[in-house]
Amino acid sequence: MSEARLFKPRFNPAKPAFGILVFLLYLFLLAPLLIVFVVSFASNQYLSFPPEGLTFKWYEMLPEESTFMNGMRVSLIVAVIVTVIVLALGVPVALALDRFEFKAKAAVQSFFLSPLLIPSIVLALGMVLLFGPLNLNNTYTGIIIGHVAITIPFVIRTTLMSLATTDTSCEAAARILGAGSWTVFRRITLPIIQPGVIAGGVIAFIVSFDEAVISLFVAESGLPTLPVQVLRYVENSADAAVAALSVILILISLAVVVVVERAMGLRKALR
Amino acid sequence: MTVTQTEAPAARRAGAAEGELEKSTGRRNRRTYLALLIPGVLGLVVSFVFPLAYMVRMSFNKGAPDGVIEETFTLDTYIQPLTDPYYWRVTLDTFQMGVTVGLLCVLVSYPVALFLARSTSKYRGLLIAVAIAPLLTSAVVRTYGWMVILGTNGLVNSTLDGMGLIDTPLKLTNNMTGVTIGLVEIFMPYAILAMISGFGRLSPQLEEAAGSLGASKLQIFTRVTLPLSLPGILTAFLLVFVLSISTFITPRLLGGGSVQVLATEIYDQTTGLLNWPFAAALSVILLVLFGLIIAVYQRLTKKIGG
Numbered sequence: 094m095s096e097a098r099l100f101k102p103r104f105n106p107a108k109p110a111f112g113i114l115v116f117l118l119y120l121f122l123l124a125p126l127l128i129v130f131v132v133s134f135a136s137n138q139y140l141s142f143p144p145e146g147l148t149f150k151w152y153e154m155l156p157e158e159s160t161f162m163n164g165m166r167v168s169l170i171v172a173v174i175v176t177v178i179v180l181a182l183g184v185p186v187a188l189a190l191d192r193f194e195f196k197a198k199a200a201v202q203s204f205f206l207s208p209l210l211i212p213s214i215v216l217a218l219g220m221v222l223l224f225g226p227l228n229l230n231n232t233y234t235g236i237i238i239g240h241v242a243i244t245i246p247f248v249i250r251t252t253l254m255s256l257a258t259t260d261t262s263c264e265a266a267a268r269i270l271g272a273g274s275w276t277v278f279r280r281i282t283l284p285i286i287q288p289g290v291i292a293g294g295v296i297a298f299i300v301s302f303d304e305a306v307i308s309l310f311v312a313e314s315g316l317p318t319l320p321v322q323v324l325r326y327v328e329n330s331a332d333a334a335v336a337a338l339s340v341i342l343i344l345i346s347l348a349v350v351v352v353v354e355r356a357m358g359l360r361k362a363l364r
Numbered sequence: 365m366t367v368t369q370t371e372a373p374a375a376r377r378a379g380a381a382e383g384e385l386e387k388s389t390g391r392r393n394r395r396t397y398l399a400l401l402i403p404g405v406l407g408l409v410v411s412f413v414f415p416l417a418y419m420v421r422m423s424f425n426k427g428a429p430d431g432v433i434e435e436t437f438t439l440d441t442y443i444q445p446l447t448d449p450y451y452w453r454v455t456l457d458t459f460q461m462g463v464t465v466g467l468l469c470v471l472v473s474y475p476v477a478l479f480l481a482r483s484t485s486k487y488r489g490l491l492i493a494v495a496i497a498p499l500l501t502s503a504v505v506r507t508y509g510w511m512v513i514l515g516t517n518g519l520v521n522s523t524l525d526g527m528g529l530i531d532t533p534l535k536l537t538n539n540m541t542g543v544t545i546g547l548v549e550i551f552m553p554y555a556i557l558a559m560i561s562g563f564g565r566l567s568p569q570l571e572e573a574a575g576s577l578g579a580s581k582l583q584i585f586t587r588v589t590l591p592l593s594l595p596g597i598l599t600a601f602l603l604v605f606v607l608s609i610s611t612f613i614t615p616r617l618l619g620g621g622s623v624q625v626l627a628t629e630i631y632d633q634t635t636g637l638l639n640w641p642f643a644a645a646l647s648v649i650l651l652v653l654f655g656l657i658i659a660v661y662q663r664l665t666k667k668i669g670g
Contacts, residue, residue, distance in 0.1 A: 125505075126498065179407075204405075216412070219416045353500075359493045
């Protein structure tokens with residue numbers, strides 16, 4: 094009995110204190126998202142605290158706010174096309190990197206991950222300069238080309254991740270049994286890499302959908318995306334209409350988070 | 365494992381002429397992986413290499429503030445930012461902001477990362493997801509959230525005013541204070557992610573061992589926990605630093621025009637003054653700064669690791 098007591102940890106005041114600290118830091122981390130939620134339901138005409146009452150008027154205003162609706166349309170079109178393109182380009186690259194041996198492999202891999210290392214403002218400037226003489230500024234083509242560079246690393250990384258966790262014996266077996274390359278890919282490889290492809294696809298979608306800097310440089314005047322419209326609105330107005338829109342954007346992000354978490358784990362996908 | 369390796373034993377069993385089969389699969393392999401790689405490579409060349417190369421070339425042109433560009437090869441665009449005290453100020457402010465945000469971000473992320481790395485809770489996965497999920501939310505939205513919190517009529521000022529603690533609202537937006545607070549929060553998920561991955565050698569067993577050998581809580585922390593988590597802390601600091609010095613949205617919105625860093629300067633030169641060669645030169649300077657820091661970091665991690 095006395096021995097058991099010897100090893101029983103004493104009450105340690107540092108433990109709950111640490112717990113409270115971590116809780117407060119989580120609160121800090123989520124503060125801007127939580128506050129947007131509160132403001133979007135507050136009836137105050139201008140941004141102020143405390144909320145005076147509950148209202149849905151900011152949400153009801155959204156469909157009539159044509160700048161937001163147009164921006165939403167542009168962003169959705171861009172994000173869907175970008176997702177399709179980077180999946181079509183990125184998944185084969187990941188396959189080549191994992192399933193084949195070739196000399197410049199390490200270099201090719203760093204090349205495909207390098208857009209994440211370049212500040213997006215620098216890329217954005219390069220694009221607006223290059224697109225000028227090509228008449229691609231303020232076009233869908235311009236924004237889409239711009240977004241391909243910054244989303245392709247995510248697709249390659251998540252696909253590589255699911256390829257790395259599986260061995261090649263299934264594919265080899267299918268081949269020995271006489272399946273052609275396409276059949277092996279369709280019936281064996283694709284189901285194996287599906288989680289990585291899904292995670293990479295939805296991450297590419299949300300990165301493109303939320304991207305503001307490249308869109309701002311390339312298409313601010315002629316084809317503003319939703320983040321660009323929000324940016325402009327926030328700079329000029331003080332009401333809470335943009336809070337309601339922000340809540341919707343946060344919910345879309347949340348859906349993406351849930352899909353990625355289910356498919357392969359958020360931490361693995363974003364590492 | 366490669367396809368060639370897995371196919372070879374099968375070929376042996378089938379009694380085929382090994383060498384020839386190797387050769388033919390080798391050639392087919394080459395064709396296959398090239399077919400897989402080339403579309404992606406082309407895509408990235410068009411959307412990534414061309415813009416950057418064009419920008420670097422542009423930085424050697426001569427530009428007038430009204431958008432006229434003279435095709436030439438000059439270093440004029442570099443001489444101005446490197447000699448004008450204003451641009452030294454901007455570069456220095458950018459650097460200082462990066463260091464401040466990096467340090468504060470590491471400070472607030474460390475307890476969370478430590479908690480997540482040690483946690484044995486069944487909600488650990490969920491807590492990790494919550495900590496890094498903000499990465500996938502719009503930077504514009506999160507910056508807007510901070511404007512609501514820190515603004516003149518924002519949460520902080522209204523609360524302090526309501527409690528009678530202040531007479532005039534604190535100036536927390538349209539200055540570096542606001543930008544710093546916003547950036548620290550926005551980059552926290554990156555820091556937490558980098559730290560958890562960098563805490564590989566940290567284990568509760570080691571800390572317990574130190575404790576049972578008589579080390580005090582403080583000694584365990586300074587002698588075991590902190591040294592072992594140092595690589596993760598360093599990576600997180602560096603990541604946040606490079607992200608901060610190149611970020612645009614938050615300095616633009618929370619800085620409200622009175623915070624000038626390299627990114628906002630590049631934007632103003634591009635869209636306001638239409639001085640493209642100059643904006644390109646500033647971008648190249650930012651890239652060089654980036655490269656230098658990453659090189660120093662790699663040196664450092666090699667030293668720590670060895």
